[in-house]
Amino acid sequence: MARARRTATRWWRWRRSPLRRRIDVAEAWVLLGAWLLAVAGGLLAGLLTTGTVERDLDRQRSERRESPAVVTTDAVAAADQAPVKQIGARSVWATVRWSTPDGSAHTGRTRVPPGTRAGTTITVWTDQRGRLVDEPLSGADAWLRAAIAGVLVAAGAGGAVWVGGRLVRVRLDRQRLRQWGEEWDRIGTQWGRKTG
Template sequence: MLAAWVLVVLSGVFTGLLTARTVERGLAVERAQWRSVAAQVTEDAVGSAATESASGLVWAKVRWTAPDGSAHTGQARVYAGTEAGTPVTVWTDRQGRLVTKPATASQAQTRSAMVGVLVGVSAAAVPFVGGRLVRGRLERHRMDQWDQEWARIGPRWGRTTS
């Protein structure tokens, strides 16, 4: 049981820390490689109660020029009522494709910590459940041995020796 608990702690901590570090590193790469680009809305952004989010944003077609000079179009979230020709900021990757705004350093730390905890707990669950199964099997084996011993000794329990 001690070995199971050691595995639970070690697997949870190491897996969680490794995952958190990997997530944070990935988000740092996004921050370094993704760039904000000025784009223009190409059609009026009309929103309805069905298409509008709680923040008042709707999807609209936008056009932008990538760092290599190529023209691109895509869909971006803008405020309902934004007119065609209005400049907006979009985020692109190295190939000029639209991406979400990268996480700030503090958001990245929070995300990586949450993912690390979730993965660490999940990783620790494996040896924990395994230990519980082994413990249950050992307990059943011990109880079977006790029953066998009681079956052998029990009938002689009330006898007195003469």
């Protein structure tokens, strides 16, 4: 049995053809532009986001510092006062007191290991103003967070451009269908005439 030869229709919008219309060429340019902008724009947005997140996390690591603090309340008592006890909790809230480099004393609440007694010295992280902050991410964790943020932004930016291109293509399809309808109406009147 002989196999039917398949006609290639790839790139048909770019080939010269009596059936190709200006709207087909416009669609080809919209598709090309959308793909290029989605890839290039997404890549650029992802790289810029990665750089921004890395700089922000580097700034946090440079601004935050360890400070010794004294626990002023027993961590067990703080755990007993909590409205909901966590089973197997690694830390509980307790009040601590620390001093900033300028000598001013501060008090605040932070997480400490369960069972920590009042008077125990622990290490807390503070910002430049002496406020309690979270421990900054390590270099590897910061890089991973920046990379994930970059990938998500790249996918979002590329997806937004792709959706925009898809909406333009839908509009071009509607216009093409309207033009085809007008041509069928015009040709249909010619078919209805009697010859002879």
